[in-house]
Amino acid sequence: MFQSSTSHQKNAIKIRISSERNRLAIPLHGGGRVIFFIRVEANHETMNTAIAIENSDGVSWEDELHIFTLVATHRVRKETIVGWVEEKADASIRSGVVKRQLNATGTPTQISYRVDLLSSDSPCASERRRKAKLGSEVYNVGAGIQAAMKMALCPFDPASASAVVSVAPEPVAGIDLGNLEDLSEPLSALLKHVSIFTNLISKLSEVRKLATLARSFYLMTSPRFTPYAKFACSILTMAQTVANAQKARDGQLRELMKVTTDVFVFANKLKLPVLEHHHQTVKLLTLQTTECAYFIRDYTKQQSFIMRAGSTLLTGGAINDKIAEYQKKFKDLQAAFHHDSSLNTEIAVLRIAERLEQIALAAELDDLPYASARFDIQEQCLDGTREAVLEPIFAWINDSDVNTPRVLLLSGNPGIGKSAIAHTVSQRFNQLRRLGSSFFFLTEQPERSPDKLFTTVARDLADLDQGWKDALEEVVGSRALRRTASIREQFEQFILRPIQRLPPRFGPVVIVIDALDAVADPVARHMLVSILSSRAAEFPSHFRVLITARPDSDIREAFRNRDGIKWLAMETLIDKKSDLKAIEELFDNELSDVPGLKWKDKLCHKLVEKSDGDFGWAAFACKFIKGTSGRITSPSDRVRRLLSKTKAIDNIAHLEADDSESESEGFFHDPMHKLHNIWYQHHQDFPMNVNAVPSFPVPRAGTPERWAEPLMGPNSNYSSQFVDAPQANWNFVADFAHVLHT
Ligand SMILES: Nc1ncnc2c1ncn2[C@@H]1O[C@H](COP(=O)(O)OP(=O)(O)OP(=O)(O)O)[C@@H](O)[C@H]1O
Numbered sequence: 036m037f038q039s040s041t042s043h044q045k046n047a048i049k050i051r052i053s054s055e056r057n058r059l060a061i062p063l064h065g066g067g068r069v070i071f072f073i074r075v076e077a078n079h080e081t082m083n084t085a086i087a088i089e090n091s092d093g094v095s096w097e098d099e100l101h102i103f104t105l106v107a108t109h110r111v112r113k114e115t116i117v118g119w120v121e122e123k124a125d126a127s128i129r130s131g132v133v134k135r136q137l138n139a140t141g142t143p144t145q146i147s148y149r150v151d152l153l154s155s156d157s158p159c160a161s162e163r164r165r166k167a168k169l170g171s172e173v174y175n176v177g178a179g180i181q182a183a184m185k186m187a188l189c190p191f192d193p194a195s196a197s198a199v200v201s202v203a204p205e206p207v208a209g210i211d212l213g214n215l216e217d218l219s220e221p222l223s224a225l226l227k228h229v230s231i232f233t234n235l236i237s238k239l240s241e242v243r244k245l246a247t248l249a250r251s252f253y254l255m256t257s258p259r260f261t262p263y264a265k266f267a268c269s270i271l272t273m274a275q276t277v278a279n280a281q282k283a284r285d286g287q288l289r290e291l292m293k294v295t296t297d298v299f300v301f302a303n304k305l306k307l308p309v310l311e312h313h314h315q316t317v318k319l320l321t322l323q324t325t326e327c328a329y330f331i332r333d334y335t336k337q338q339s340f341i342m343r344a345g346s347t348l349l350t351g352g353a354i355n356d357k358i359a360e361y362q363k364k365f366k367d368l369q370a371a372f373h374h375d376s377s378l379n380t381e382i383a384v385l386r387i388a389e390r391l392e393q394i395a396l397a398a399e400l401d402d403l404p405y406a407s408a409r410f411d412i413q414e415q416c417l418d419g420t421r422e423a424v425l426e427p428i429f430a431w432i433n434d435s436d437v438n439t440p441r442v443l444l445l446s447g448n449p450g451i452g453k454s455a456i457a458h459t460v461s462q463r464f465n466q467l468r469r470l471g472s473s474f475f476f477l478t479e480q481p482e483r484s485p486d487k488l489f490t491t492v493a494r495d496l497a498d499l500d501q502g503w504k505d506a507l508e509e510v511v512g513s514r515a516l517r518r519t520a521s522i523r524e525q526f527e528q529f530i531l532r533p534i535q536r537l538p539p540r541f542g543p544v545v546i547v548i549d550a551l552d553a554v555a556d557p558v559a560r561h562m563l564v565s566i567l568s569s570r571a572a573e574f575p576s577h578f579r580v581l582i583t584a585r586p587d588s589d590i591r592e593a594f595r596n597r598d599g600i601k602w603l604a605m606e607t608l609i610d611k612k613s614d615l616k617a618i619e620e621l622f623d624n625e626l627s628d629v630p631g632l633k634w635k636d637k638l639c640h641k642l643v644e645k646s647d648g649d650f651g652w653a654a655f656a657c658k659f660i661k662g663t664s665g666r667i668t669s670p671s672d673r674v675r676r677l678l679s680k681t682k683a684i685d686n687i688a689h690l691e692a693d694d695s696e697s698e699s700e701g702f703f704h705d706p707m708h709k710l711h712n713i714w715y716q717h718h719q720d721f722p723m724n725v726n727a728v729p730s731f732p733v734p735r736a737g738t739p740e741r742w743a744e745p746l747m748g749p750n751s752n753y754s755s756q757f758v759d760a761p762q763a764n765w766n767f768v769a770d771f772a773h774v775l776h777t
Contacts, residue, residue, distance in 0.1 A: 221289050222292055222331070225292045225296045229324060231299070231303045232299050232303055232321075287355060287359075290362065291327070291358050291362050291365075292331070294362045295324065298320065301369055302372065313371070316372060319368060320365075322466055322467055326468075327365075329542030330357070330361070400508060400511065402518060403494055403511065403517055404487045405487065405494050406483045406487040406488075408474045408483040409472075409473045409495075410458045410461035410470075410475065410547065412458070414454065414455060414458040415459045415462055416452070416455045416456060416458075416459045417621060417650070419617060420617040420650070421455070423608050424445075424456055424603075424605060424608045424609065428443065432464070437576040439576070440571065441574040441579065441580055442571035442599060442601070443601045443602070444582050444600060444601070445582070446583075446585065446603070446605065447583070447604065447605030448585065448586070448606065450651045451605050451609070452651075453550070454549050454583065455650070456583065457547050457549035458475075460545065469544055469545055470544075470545050470546075471492065471496045472492040472495035472496060473546070474548050475549040476554055478553045484556075485556065485559035485560065485563050486520050486525070488525075488548065489525040489530050492530065493529035499544070506536040507529065511528065511529065523562060531570075537575070542577065543577050543579050545581065546578065546581070547583075551564065552584040552585040567582060568597050569593075571597070572598055586604070615646070615648050618643055618646050618648065619640075621653055622634070622639065622653065622657065625657040626660060629670045631670055632660070632670040632671055633671075638674055641678055642674060660673045660674055
């Protein structure tokens, strides 16, 4: 094992490991596929190299590890240590390739490795510099614990970060600020145990998923532990970097980390069935750790934050009280494991609980128009799906860099799954008590109108945060103002003004606005799009506003190349392979019990292929196959029916014709959805002229001919409705008719 000397600890060391060809003669037990990997241990942390498989040349790795100690392991069904080397990482081993005999193998086995000091222009060093310069670590939250560990353990190079190390501020009264370097050790230990825990509960999630998936597709209530544990790890990792880079100390914070670590050490010793039994406590533990991680990250990072807050409510006393509350919560959680009881309390969150001073006159917030337009737990992404889209969104939310764009536009074509993402993000941050507000526009629900957006957001924020409530009550002023219908005035008075009065906050506050494209009123839409795209920078740095929309031309134009805006196109993020796998799982769970349907049958697997990764279609297919009314009664016939038709929207009408009694609600039954899809299919652009379209009476069932009838026949009752429509609509009508006939 390499023993790192103190003098080397601050340097990044690269270890390149490769076995000597034909020399890794390790006795294999029991046959089967043998996988080799190298486990490296350093400072009580472990990590594995990529997997290698033996071939005629032996086994070799080309991997870079930025830590010091090394153990080689060999896995035959279960993990077995087949040999190791132990060595001091002194100058002698940095003189080129080193060959060593592995200890503890039956047959003499040699491996060779090289240890290099990283040059200052190596990717690792420049990556570290880049991140240090940004002042925060940007992590792909979902990339997994190993990645987080890798980043965390990349030894800190003071030279590369010195340009950005800030000078510790004067201590604020009541807060013991000293040398933060002292925090890196407890933080490291906490990170290690959170990471072990993440791996542990990922297995638990698997167990739970089986049970969950057996339930209805739409009812996804499974506790989603792993993402939070990953959050916590990633956020703690950021804190660790900052803790390394800055000079301060806080004994209480260290104590909090110790208490938290103790809980994880304890929890990590529990067996899976026990954790399964305590799933509510496990969930609370992961949520509480994430909340605590935000606190530790921002506390260690933002001395100026504390300075500014010092004069208000974030005095040392308030922070100390909160740390004590966090500690108590963790102790309660540990006790819940001990006493076989479950905790049903909410997590402790640092909020400004006391009232702002000098509030002139508290106004009645009920006067502010409010729309019930929040997220719906049943509309979330199917568990484990769309991680490739969710992860960059979580990383953006958790990025503590003050320059992070406040607004993220997630664009995507109709039915691609934008709203499902918006519901998922809302739900996850709601559980963390960090969802400021969520507003889902729906064409068919006009009460979710644009002139209620900002007032609803303002009231939701007031429910979340007493400080916001105070600030809002103070600024809303007269009744006339509270009832203003001007979107701009609402934004300025009910969002921006309270923001300016607020002291800084710990951790992110997330606001989700879904389906901006569904705002039909052109004047209101123009105003909303303009405000959201041009005034993003006025939100405070911990605000994250996620907006989803189809890529209509007005939205594209407004959000393109704007400061403070991040734009992700869903099409570029989707991982089709994993979508297909998730759809297969969905079909498996939904259809395997359907009487008379042999799910394992090739026919059914063709459904997966046919879905082409489209969750909307997959959900529709399940519903259709399980339907009990209509002319086609046998589920297998229904499958055949689905497979015999193209996936084009118009053929769903055909299916309905044969099964006219089948459920008529749902994704493909929404006439507006169909019309938008057909428009997009032909123009690759939005918007179509939505004003004329709602008046089009799309029959809920019928053959394509019947659908086309109102458009095609000059004497038709319906076609007269289009006589006054602008030319653009005639183009649309022509396209629509064309699609129906092809
Ligand atoms: N990851 C997912 N897991 C389960 N269902 C999904 C997923 N993604 C999408 N769906 C389902 O697919 C259908 C279409 O998704 P969604 O409404 O989110 O699309 P959209 O991009 O918002 O469409 P639109 O632009 O028309 O509003 C819905 O029934 C939704 O529940």
